[in-house]
Amino acid sequence: MTVITPALKWGLIGLAAIVLSLLQAGLFRQDLFNLNGVPLLWRFIVASVHPDLSTELLQTTFSATVTTLAYAVCGTFFSVILGMIGGVLASEVWWLSFGQPSRCWLLIRAAIAVPRAIHELIWGLFFVNIWGLDPLTAIVAIAIPFGAITAKVFSEILDETPRTPLLILLNSGVSPLTAFFYSLLPQAFLNLLSYVFYRFECSIRSAAVLGIIGAGGLGYEIFLSLQSLRYEQLWTFFYALFILNGLVDLSSAWLRRRLGCSSRIDLNLQQNKSKTPQKAAQNYFILIPIALFLLTLCFWYINPDFSKFWAPRTQQLFGQFVRSALPPDFSGVPQLIPQAIETVSMSVLAIAFSAFGGLLLAFPAANNFFLPGGLLNQQGNGSLPQIMFLLSRAVLLICRAIPAPIWALVVLFVMFPGILPGAIALGLHNLGILGRLMAEVIENQDQRPLAALKAQGAPNSLIFLYGVLPLTMPRFLAYSLYRWEVCMRETVIVGLVGAGGLGRSLTEQLSSFDYQALIVTLGGFLMLTFLVDWVSANARRSLR
Structure with missing residues (x-):
């Protein structure tokens, strides 16, 4: 009798899902390909070997690249703050430290599930209607979903960190807050920091995506060039995006090696690898000044208008949106x-x-x-x-x-x-x-x-x-x-x-x-x- 292991069961489910999806996509239909578009695709490919390198366009490219980087840095900063607060509150071990019912962390995780499920582009489209094309739109559109995602990952990292030192301190009469911050956080710190680097790399890509809705940066320039069929300019922006992503990838890897982070993100492990923050403490003075300088420079460059958070017009437009969205129209559900x-x-x-x-x-x-x-x-x-x-x-x-x-x-x-x-x-x-x-x-x-x-x-x-x-x-x-x-x-x-x-x-x-x-x-x-x-x-x- 053949024993169906969990791996075999999920493998068969995955294979069936792929087959059904192929059928749903109409793979065997004859009207999938549009051969009339082949000349345009060839022009697009040929343009990759002779991008537009005019002085004016290079200046535009540099400005757009810095804007994309600034959006990513500022968005990551706020998402990490939201993620740290939400991650602690959404972790089971936090509430157990205080002897609270374990259902508290489930309620908070359910609450952060909604913002992380909505893509940053949808958030961007919403805030464009409220704040226009102010840089604040791009920053908040990245910070909200990424903050919720970071909170979920942080909470899982904290819950999977060995709890023995925490329990020892709690049983010794140390206050729960002190025990949590002196036992659990030091163990999980490098995993948390490693994920911050990964989230920053994701923010670069999201900042480029938000350019499609007019937020500026490389994504905006790429979208305009593609829509107007200016492929030489398009490839100039592409190469700038490749360089930006490559530099961020290399610098992230270098910093992680210096700080002792082995990888961007750990998944499917019974427990995290033993990592000692003390070993990397001597390198923190490198990261902190770089981060503070880059953060200050990026906020200065894009100059977001934070007063729009509490501006009367924001409240007015948000109220109009709520009134126009209610009651929901279910007639289109079928x-x-x-x-x-x-x-x-x-x-x-x-x-x-x-x-x-x-x-x-x-x-x-x-x-x-x-x-x-x-x-x-x-x-x-x-x-x-x-x-x-x-x-x-x-x-x-x-x-x-x-x-x-x-x-x-x-x-x-x-x-x-x-x-x-x-x-x-x-x-x-x-x-x-x-x-x-x-x-x-x-x-x-x-x-x-x-x-x-x-x-x-x-x-x-x-x-x-x-x-x-x-x-x-x-x-x-x-x-x-x-x-x-x-x-x-x-x-x-x-x-x-x-x-x-x-x-x-x-x-x-x-x-x-x-x-x-x-x-x-x-x-x-x-x-x-x-x-x-x-x-x-x-x-x-x-x-x-």
Whole structure:
């Protein structure tokens, strides 16, 4: 009798979901591709080798790049503040320290689930109607959802941190607040700090996305150039975005190494690795002045108008929005059901594509695998591994640097609007993120079992099949499931540019100021997001 393990069960469910999603996307129909758009796509590709390098455009590019960076820095700053407060209050261990009922943390986690489920682009569109195109719009649009996401991750990190030192202090009569801050936080500090670096990298990409709604920065310039078919200018902005993401990635990795953070984010671990903040304390003087200087410079550069928070006009416009959105209009619910199915199908196909592509590129992109002196190339022979390393890193950087809506507009050159182009666009963007995260898993894996297999004379193929894959696949699957939750949120933004799903309805309702129907559509999208979160969390727990 065959025993169905949790991994096999979720594997079969995932395979069935992919097949059903392909059928829903109409993969076998004949009207998927628009061959009339091939000349435009070719012009787009050819323009990559001769971007516009005129002085005027380079000045515009530099200004837009600094604006994007400033939005990301300021948005990350507020999201971390919100995340620290919400993360402590949403952690079970915080309430247990005070002897409070464990249901308190569940209520707070439920409260922060709503803002994190709504994509930052939707928040941006809402605040544009309230504050206009002030930089405050972009900052708050990043801070609210990212603050809620950070709070969720921080709370999980705190809950998974070993509690023995905390219990010892509590049993010794130390006050709960003192015990919490002197025992639990020092243990979790490096994991929390590592996630802050990861969230900052995500903020760079979100700041570029917000440019699509007119918030400024590289995303705004890219969208204008793409809409006007000025591909030479477009590629100039693309290269600036690649450089910005690459520099942020390198500086983040350097700071994490100096501070002792092994990876951006830890998932699917029974407990966090033992890390000692004391070991990295001597390097904190590097981070703090850099962070303070960069933060001050960014706030000075974009100069957001914080007085708009309490301005009478803000209260007036917000009140008008609430009055126009109530009562909700449920008459369009039957039409939303097929679009909801499209949205889920799009997210499933996107994560399947990105997970498979990320898996293929992660191994050549890892610096300890094929490179000379690596696990499968200890002799250090040949230049091909170095070429593969550089190419795979470049592909991953390009994929994650270009926002998903821009990928969707490019894919729509040669495909008709629908689920499949949206899934391809999301898959390309998340492929770059997943591939880099998976490469870090490979770089940080325990080398001792692999060295033991190597010492016993096992060939490289068996080391890969019986050593590398069993050690890395649980983390790969955890990252993929985590990104599936993100893909679900991002289906809205590719829908805004015509890729299908609930995003299309949101676009129509926003453009027609039909807020009564918009509230219902957002409610349906939130339900789908919570469903995906629940499935993803259960799958990750089963695969531990």
